[in-house]
Amino acid sequence: MLVNNAGYGYRAAVEEGEEEDTARLFQTNFWGPIELIKAVLPDMRAKRSGAIINISSIAALGTAPGSGYYAASKCALEGLSDGLRAETAPLGIKVMAVEPGAFRTDFAGRSLTQSDTVISDYEETAGARRIGKDKSHGTQKGDPDKGARLIIQAIEAEDTPFRLLLGSDAVRFAKETMERRRKEYDKWREFSCQSDFQD
Numbered sequence: 001m002l003v004n005n006a007g008y009g010y011r012a013a014v015e016e017g018e019e020e021d022t023a024r025l026f027q028t029n030f031w032g033p034i035e036l037i038k039a040v041l042p043d044m045r046a047k048r049s050g051a052i053i054n055i056s057s058i059a060a061l062g063t064a065p066g067s068g069y070y071a072a073s074k075c076a077l078e079g080l081s082d083g084l085r086a087e088t089a090p091l092g093i094k095v096m097a098v099e100p101g102a103f104r105t106d107f108a109g110r111s112l113t114q115s116d117t118v119i120s121d122y123e124e125t126a127g128a129r130r131i132g133k134d135k136s137h138g139t140q141k142g143d144p145d146k147g148a149r150l151i152i153q154a155i156e157a158e159d160t161p162f163r164l165l166l167g168s169d170a171v172r173f174a175k176e177t178m179e180r181r182r183k184e185y186d187k188w189r190e191f192s193c194q195s196d197f198q199d
Contacts, residue, residue: 002036002051003055004036006032007028007055008025008113009070010067010113010114011066011070011114011129011131012068012069012114013065013126013127014068014069016115016122017068018116021069029070033054037084041088044088044093048091048093049092049093050094051093051095051155052084052088052095053095053096054080054081054096056078056097057070057071057074058100058101058165059071059074060078061177062177064129065122065125065126066125066128066129066130078163081162082162085162094155096162096163096164097162098151098164098166099165099174100142100170101142102140102141102167103140103142103144104143114130141167142169151166
């Protein structure tokens with residue numbers, strides 16, 4: 001079993017993001033897991049058995065201001081995971097993407113970074129989430145020990161989900177996000193269908 005859990009957060013408005021910072025973020029949150037996946041797959045394929053668990057985030061469902069780069073790294077990991085799941089399922093290899101909410105880890109502590117570039121026009125959006133204004137560290141609802149046990153139960157289940165929400169905040173956020181998306185899709189459905197060729 002492989003669990004890709006390494007990762008960290010990065011706060012910046014998109015315009016404030018610095019190339020070196022964002023490259024390092026993607027190396028850790030996206031390219032690093034790929035390297036590990038490619039390292040374990042030959043043995044898993046040979047055994048026709050295995051499990052790959054990629055820790056994503058609810059940020060892959062909906063992005064808060066100032067978290068665009070972090071969310072993009074998790075969206076990329078989920079997209080890759082989805083393709084990997086389809087490729088490896090016939091080989092007996094499970095793939096699961098975990099979408100946790102806020103857990104009482106060091107994510108909002110030492111693991112949270114931000115851009116040195118500050119543009120005052122973003123003070124009300126991305127600026128509102130700068131590290132100095134984030135007081136969530138140590139108060140998150142999620143219990144890491146319980147979360148780890150639930151991940152193992154889910155991957156060992158016969159009907160392992162591909163996406164596993166983790167935490168009541170994640171469940172609530174996903175429901176609200178899906179409802180907003182559904183309303184928007186429905187509102188624009190007829191408009192969207194106008195791009196088809198006419199038979």
